[in-house]
């Protein structure tokens with residue numbers, strides 16, 4: 001039976017920060033979906049989210065029981081990064097569409113296993129939660145680049161700043177958890193791939209915990225020769241700040257700031273800076289998940305693919321090697337299977 005006329009019944013694995021937020025949006029904001037199943041290694045927390053959001057969803061003992069539950073049409077994976085690979089592979093095995101938060105897997109080998117499983121299944125089932133291509137600002141920036149108005153892009157200056165991170169955040173997560181967004185969105189923005197990476201460490205901020213090297217600067221080179229610098233600074237204190245400036249042959253295009261009320265008060269002219277990714281990309285999260293729901297109901301899956309997750313992870317692996325060696329490391333992306341267009 002086609003799902004087209006039915007409400008899509010979702011199961012969500014991981015009820016932490018983004019899991020809870022996606023459960024809220026799928027059950028309260030978006031059209032044609034309902035959350036019928038949830039799980040978390042912290043079952044009490046999962047039950048609490050169900051109660052707080054007033055859902056009738058069942059709490060399953062683990063991700064595998066949820067994936068295989070007949071009432072679950074499609075799966076959202078919002079647990080910690082290292083658990084994604086296992087759940088996405090299980091969803092493919094069960095033939096169920098799966099939206100997986102970034103990273104698709106924490107290594108390129110893990111992403112490749114997912115790509116191979118999806119290709120063997122013969123139909124796209126996986127959408128990766130790279131939301132930036134759905135952000136209005138990035139879409140406007142891409143439209144300017146694609147129009148040719150600034151000529152060919154030569155250089156990009158980017159920054160990915162978080163106010164602070166928790167104790168569990170390690171130096172390699174600056175790549176796998178944070179930079180991974182740029183590794184995806186910049187491929188999409190430039191319609192290009194990476195050939196080499198280097199990571200340099202400026203003076204360390206006193207605001208970072210002892211085990212964390214912060215900030216970091218990642219230097220990327222693309223196949224077309226564009227050079228990109230990305231500052232990753234996850235204890236910047238002052239706000240959640242995403243910057244992207246594209247220097248072209250005849251002009252410069254900059255990612256717009258999120259719209260905020262301009263305030264004149266106490267002898268100051270000011271614009272607030274957002275503090276949280278949840279607010280900065282709220283529109284993009286809504287659009288990406290509605291796209292997933294609509295596509296699954298129509299019998300397909302689109303958006304950032306397992307191949308995109310793999311391509312970002314190949315570059316991420318090279319960045320981690322570059323963090324450790326200080327050298328310029330080659331990015332070797334295998335040929336894309338025809339399956340991914």
Ligand SMILES: NC(=O)c1ccc[n+]([C@@H]2O[C@H](COP(=O)([O-])OP(=O)(O)OC[C@H]3O[C@@H](n4cnc5c(N)ncnc54)[C@H](O)[C@@H]3O)[C@@H](O)[C@H]2O)c1
Pocket residue numbers: 013014015016017018019039040041042045063078079080081083101102103129130131177277281
């Ligand atoms: N797209 C974005 O902008 C964005 C934003 C935030 C988080 N994320 C991604 O979402 C994922 C979750 O991040 P978060 O900030 O919500 O983290 P979090 O720590 O707040 O929540 C993760 C939850 O997953 C649960 N969990 C871990 N392993 C599990 C397992 N095997 N089975 C079931 N539950 C398990 C944990 O108990 C926790 O409740 C990460 O991969 C992160 O990178 C993406």
Ligand SMILES: O[C@H]1[C@H](O)[C@@H](O)[C@H](O)[C@@H](O)[C@H]1O
Pocket residue numbers: 162177178181234277
């Ligand atoms: O999981 C989060 C999320 O992906 C945010 O978008 C990013 O800015 C953070 O650095 C990361 O830790």
